[in-house]
Amino acid sequence: MALSDREVQFLDTTLRDGEQAPGISLSPEEKAEIARALDAANVSVIEAGSACTGPGERETISRVTDLDLDARVTSFARGVRNDIDLALDCDVDGVNLVVPASDRHVEEKLDTTHEDVVDTTVDLVEYAKDHGLWVEVLGEDGSRADLDFLEDLMGAAIDSGADRVCAPDTVGHATPDRMFEIYDRLSDLGPTSMHTHDDLGLAVTNTLAGLAAGADLVHGTINGIGERAGNVAIEEVAMALDHGYGVKTLDTEMLHELGQLVSSATDVPLPPNKAVIGENAFTHESGIHTDGTLKDDAMYEPYPPEKVGRERRLVLGKHAGRAGVKAGLREHDVEVTDDELSEIVSRVKELGDRGKRVTDADLLTIAEEVQGRERDRRVELVDLTAASGSGTPTASVRLEVDGEERVSSGTGSGPVDAAIAAVRSALGSAANAQLDSYHVDAITGGTDAVVTVEVEMSRGDRSVTVAASDSDITTASVRAMVDALDRLVANEETPVLADD
Ligand SMILES: [Zn+2]
CATH class of the missing domain: 3.30.160.270 (Alpha-isopropylmalate synthase LeuA, regulatory domain)
Structure with a gap:
């Protein structure tokens, strides 16, 4: 089925994989607030943390499960029974059970064999299902795993009752064609999930490739926070699906608010050029672009800013043109003659040339000077x-x-x-x-x-x-x-x- 006809859900892991980014630690209150916002935005699954981390983390996960959200709340669990027990203590709805998949993890990290990994996985899935949990099995480092083994492992997981399986691109190594190849095979086994990292800047592309091959749930974080170069950014995937394929997923009007909330809770500032939620994503300075935008909103934007809960901004700087300056003045009820406008534009450009963004106050002061008006300060x-x-x-x-x-x-x-x-x-x-x-x-x-x-x-x-x-x-x-x-x-x- 074409991607445009499919239903896609999100699993948010801002509170688990996102929090694993260097220097980030969220308080229980912050996690609860973010979880509530994710739920309101229609995220289907919230991975609230790793129960095995310690009592503090378990308390925090319990705070989230106590919220009684519509979203399913899960905990990360390593491939040991004790982790599942600790997750159960937090009253979660499910577990994201991580087992080794690549030879690097199977042999070098855990010194075990393919057969043992399959046996342990089957045992853990049955154990978790017996305790009433929703179970997603992740084959760690799946994008670097031997594909035949990955298929055996995931097939065994589904056969023993797992609700879905996932081959994470744990180190952001895959290319889109590799992702397509993996998910083309795994999707024949049962429901599959995407989990990509952005080390090559391919996180969104790889996610879309996996979805095109048949996956139907996307793991990601708000603002793309996460280890190293981060996880795939949920807001980017949601907008790529909405704009590019007409697939409706989240309440996109909440995306900006979610981005701001996570940025302030994590103290991770957003790059100004960040897609969807960066400060400049709907800001126009250049004269040609401003002029075009004033004639037709869609001239230099893929979709209207309101769609993601934002507003368009026209700013003035060295690239300013007459149309932008005139529009800026009109916003403050200042009318000018053509000659005055020319003089104001050249002064705005001069200020912009000195590397300054020209604020409204700068523009109004310039206009007052050019028009010889004295301003009464109140x-x-x-x-x-x-x-x-x-x-x-x-x-x-x-x-x-x-x-x-x-x-x-x-x-x-x-x-x-x-x-x-x-x-x-x-x-x-x-x-x-x-x-x-x-x-x-x-x-x-x-x-x-x-x-x-x-x-x-x-x-x-x-x-x-x-x-x-x-x-x-x-x-x-x-x-x-x-x-x-x-x-x-x-x-x-x-x-x-x-x-x-
Ligand atoms: Zn990850």
């Missing part, structure tokens, strides 16, 4: 002090708001957080703006580096980006935020009230 930072150390970080700010001085203080998880709390408290309802993004860039590498903080804030249907630089990160953050708030309330008629 909110200005007069003074800021922040203290952190052994106690709770605190900060106090003095602002001038509509000509009147306001002083306020705040506490937070760090000095920047405390200072932002102080600003919000001083501004009351005017600070009812959402901080949509917050970026810090160090311009030089030393501890005396000047940092640039860029914030994107929105209030109602208006949003604005502002950047500020300082050697002190708290000062830069507060200046950027105060400027952004000032821009957001600039056209509002009402006075900026302190409390209401």
